[in-house]
Amino acid sequence: MVAGHFGVVRRELKEEKWDDSWIEIPQSTKPQKEWVDLSDGKIGFMLANKGLPEYEATPEGDIYLTLLRSVGWLSRDALATRKIKAGPTIPTPEAQCLGVHRFQYSLIPHTGDWENAFLQARQFVYEPKVLGLGKLRKNVPKELSLFSLIPPLVVSSLKKSESSKDIVIRFYNPTGRTIETELESFIPFEEVEVVNLREEPIRNDMCKVEGRRNVRLKVKPYKIVTLKLKMKKWS
Numbered sequence: 001m002v003a004g005h006f007g008v009v010r011r012e013l014k015e016e017k018w019d020d021s022w023i024e025i026p027q028s029t030k031p032q033k034e035w036v037d038l039s040d041g042k043i044g045f046m047l048a049n050k051g052l053p054e055y056e057a058t059p060e061g062d063i064y065l066t067l068l069r070s071v072g073w074l075s076r077d078a079l080a081t082r083k084i085k086a087g088p089t090i091p092t093p094e095a096q097c098l099g100v101h102r103f104q105y106s107l108i109p110h111t112g113d114w115e116n117a118f119l120q121a122r123q124f125v126y127e128p129k130v131l132g133l134g135k136l137r138k139n140v141p142k143e144l145s146l147f148s149l150i151p152p153l154v155v156s157s158l159k160k161s162e163s164s165k166d167i168v169i170r171f172y173n174p175t176g177r178t179i180e181t182e183l184e185s186f187i188p189f190e191e192v193e194v195v196n197l198r199e200e201p202i203r204n205d206m207c208k209v210e211g212r213r214n215v216r217l218k219v220k221p222y223k224i225v226t227l228k229l230k231m232k233k234w235s
Contacts, residue, residue: 001114002055003033003121006156007222008114008174013059025081029056029066035121036063037114046108048121065105070097115152115175122154148184153219161228162199170226173219180218183227188212191230199228 002009016026036055037046047055047063054066072095075087106124110117147169149155157170173179192215194204206225208216212232219225 001039002030002036003118003174004031005033006172006174006224008118011057013057013061015059023083027081028058029054034125035108035114035118037117038063039110039113041113042111044110044113044117046110046114046117046121048106048108048124050104050125052103052105067103068097068101071095119151144186145184146186150181153179153181153217164230167229167231168195168199168226169229170224172224173221176221178218178220180216183207183215183217185213185215185229185231188232189229190232193228195226195228197224197226199226
């Protein structure tokens with residue numbers, strides 16, 4: 001299993017079949033986002049990374065992480081992996097990436113499947129940011145979450161609306177099952193809308209507002225959800 005954009009992708013470890021009619025031989029390396037995980041459902045091993053989006057996993061259970069991919073030409077003739085060149089034959093000496101490089105990755109052994117480890121991977125990849133609260137510091141408790149959403153739902157965006165002062169929060173269900181959960185807000189809200197990626201209202205068949213701080217959610221498999229919240233003034 002590997003982290004992708006707005007989801008988790010299952011990939012088999014067996015080699016892909018191909019024949020001489022293919023222009024390019026299938027590559028053993030694959031793309032990823034934050035992590036790749038090998039698991040039999042009882043125990044597993046996750047490899048998380050910061051900005052290293054290529055990996056290889058073998059049928060024997062080994063994982064390789066590409067640290068640096070260097071080339072000397074934009075394309076070449078007579079490549080072992082292609083019948084024809086992929087582009088113009090232009091030298092790219094700076095793409096050799098000569099110099100000192102530093103890489104960050106994390107090894108996470110775990111029980112169960114990827115759901116038991118992906119939060120650790122995201123905590124490694126997305127470091128916390130510190131912001132000052134100014135005049136509000138006297139009214140803030142020692143511990144709080146501006147928004148709280150129970151995993152495995154993943155928050156991908158929290159921003160101000162493009163057209164108003166409302167707050168937009170976007171999250172997704174990376175699993176193949178429907179998730180029933182609750183979004184809790186520290187600041188009371190006046191109104192909640194389900195919107196599309198353009199922040200336009202759409203039909204609401206997945207959330208139910210309970211009070212002024214809680215939204216009950218029923219998120220279908222691999223579904224991306226965007227909510228726009230009109231917040232009450234907090235002082």
